[in-house]
Amino acid sequence: MIPHEALGQITEIARRNAERVDTEGVFPAEAVDALRSSDLLGLVLPEDVGGLGCGPMEFTEVLGELASACGSTAMIYLMHTVAAVTFADAPPPGMPDLLTGMAEGALLGTVAFSEKGSRSHFWAPVSSASANGSTVSVQADKSWVTSAGYADVYLVSTGSTSGSAGEVDLFAMSKGEAGMTVAGPWKGLGLRGNASSPMRIDSSIPVAHRLGDEGAGFGLMMDTGLPWFNLGNAAVSLGLSSAANTAAISHVSSARLEHQNEALSALPTIRAQIARMGISLTAQQAFLAHAARSVGDPDEATMLNVLAVKASANDAALEITDTAMRVCGGAAFSKHLPIERAFRDARAGSVMAPTADVLYDFYGKAVSGLPLF
Ligand SMILES: Cc1cc2nc3c(=O)[nH]c(=O)nc-3n(C[C@H](O)[C@H](O)[C@H](O)COP(=O)(O)OP(=O)(O)OC[C@H]3O[C@@H](n4cnc5c(N)ncnc54)[C@H](O)[C@@H]3O)c2cc1C
Incomplete structure (x- = not known):
């Protein structure tokens, strides 16, 4: 069930800050902090990881409320949830606390799919990943990542370590990973508080941070x-x-x-x-x-x-x-x-x-x- 009282309070905080967030182009920290302190970051995660176990109807209702107050806050919440449901479908074995962290609000997630090379064709990443034993080396130029630098965990797509054309791997990467940098500012016509900056990734991460099998992305x-x-x-x-x-x-x-x-x-x-x-x-x-x-x-x-x-x-x-x-x-x-x-x-x-x-x-x-x- 949607925690309506908490949602009302968060929506009010988002509404109060929306004009400043837009005018100054700043991340909506107050609303995101309020989301972290509520159960809403785990809205659609399963109850066994601490989520509320809600479905698509509740998800769209919450997003509609948030967006009517502050578009940037809503988009940040959307990207978090898309990362969360994808992690939940194929939890990376090397991150056992990932889903509970997201459900309890300690970890804000986001999605890093779009790339400079394949532009909006996110299903065809031109970035590369190569496996070396238990580690994977990832090189990627991500063109827009909402909450870049603010999110704690990133759902990152790359060409697959299999080397087969058209195959994709997905990885969970944590904020602060060596070689993962925000590569520029975010200045948008709208959604100006999104922090949807480009990111450069040149990192070595454990293969156990991959979601599912090689090529499952x-x-x-x-x-x-x-x-x-x-x-x-x-x-x-x-x-x-x-x-x-x-x-x-x-x-x-x-x-x-x-x-x-x-x-x-x-x-x-x-x-x-x-x-x-x-x-x-x-x-x-x-x-x-x-x-x-x-x-x-x-x-x-x-x-x-x-x-x-x-x-x-x-x-x-x-x-x-x-x-x-x-x-x-x-x-x-x-x-x-x-x-x-x-x-x-x-x-x-x-x-x-x-x-x-x-x-x-x-x-x-x-x-x-x-x-x-
Ligand atoms: C505010 C904002 C936040 C974002 N946040 C994220 C994020 O968190 N994570 C992420 O991964 N990405 C994010 N993106 C990137 C987004 O998902 C798109 O990849 C990006 O907006 C595409 O822009 P582009 O210039 O590369 O488009 P292009 O691919 O260059 O497209 C230009 C035009 O060509 C059209 N076009 C392209 N291919 C076809 C086709 N096959 N058929 C018909 N028309 C076509 C498009 O519809 C568009 O009108 C964000 C973008 C914005 C604006």
């Missing part, structure tokens, strides 16, 4: 990471949309054209725009709930739902936050309203891998009976 990425990431990323898009929608309705209902003695909502064009926003948001939320249920209780449509839900929510968020900006006029543009942050934060979803365009292509391939890769 691709399957773990697709079967475990992808469903949770796509659901969570969609939930962030809709949480940001919800915040923009609520703020826009509030503004057009209260801002007055005094010479006409009426609110902006008296204009039929404005009413039609806010109706479109609300209907789109409601439809997307219903689809997200449907997709989350189908990931929790898989059937033959689950993979299509997983592919569709992120692209669909990402693109809806672009439209909803754009409309919110439009109906609120210069008041939104000049930052008098908390809408332009949601507008900027919402630009990230569609370009986060798998990007919306890639997902449309995958969906088209899937329904046409073509292989995805």
Whole structure:
């Protein structure tokens, strides 16, 4: 069960700090500390490692709440959870305390998949890993790692030590590992508190930090990471949309054209725009709930739902936050309203891998009976 009281408190802390986090581009330390002190970092981890044992429905609900308060905090939470579920699926034998540490909030996790060489095609890392007895030497240029330098444990993809083309290995790497460095600052249009910096890895780590067998990484990425990431990323898009929608309705209902003695909502064009926003948001939320249920209780449509839900929510968020900006006029543009942050934060979803365009292509391939890769 979701610890609603704790979630409410964390959401409030995130909301209170969101503007400063965005303006100054700083990591949302207060909200992340509050997450660490709650049970929420273990929300979907199994109870036998100290988690709450919740499923995709609760996960998307929590992310939607966090995103409506602070997009950066929500994205940090999403990356932690994707790392956690992947570790839980194939716990690295050399890190026996990893899952309990993540569940109890001592270890914040993140995902280091995207690379300079293969860009958004995260399933095809060009980085290398070579085994030498019980150690593995990893060389990788990671292009964006959310919580870089702040996370305690990193889910790192590399080309497989098998040397076979297309095979991937996944490793758990701890903060402070020799040769693992944050390679630049993070300055984004939105999600400015994310610390999504590039990282350079040139490290030797125990082979026992690998998840599963040699070459098992691709399957773990697709079967475990992808469903949770796509659901969570969609939930962030809709949480940001919800915040923009609520703020826009509030503004057009209260801002007055005094010479006409009426609110902006008296204009039929404005009413039609806010109706479109609300209907789109409601439809997307219903689809997200449907997709989350189908990931929790898989059937033959689950993979299509997983592919569709992120692209669909990402693109809806672009439209909803754009409309919110439009109906609120210069008041939104000049930052008098908390809408332009949601507008900027919402630009990230569609370009986060798998990007919306890639997902449309995958969906088209899937329904046409073509292989995805
Ligand atoms: C805020 C933020 C946080 C991030 N955090 C992380 C993180 O924590 N971990 C991580 O691993 N990565 C992270 N990323 C990286 C992200 O997942 C993507 O890999 C990255 O945004 C892709 O950018 P790019 O310039 O390399 O895109 P490119 O790959 O260069 O894509 C450019 C355009 O081409 C399109 N395109 C590419 N291939 C295809 C195709 N086959 N079919 C159709 N269209 C295609 C894309 O959709 C896009 O529109 C983050 C990115 C952002 C913006």
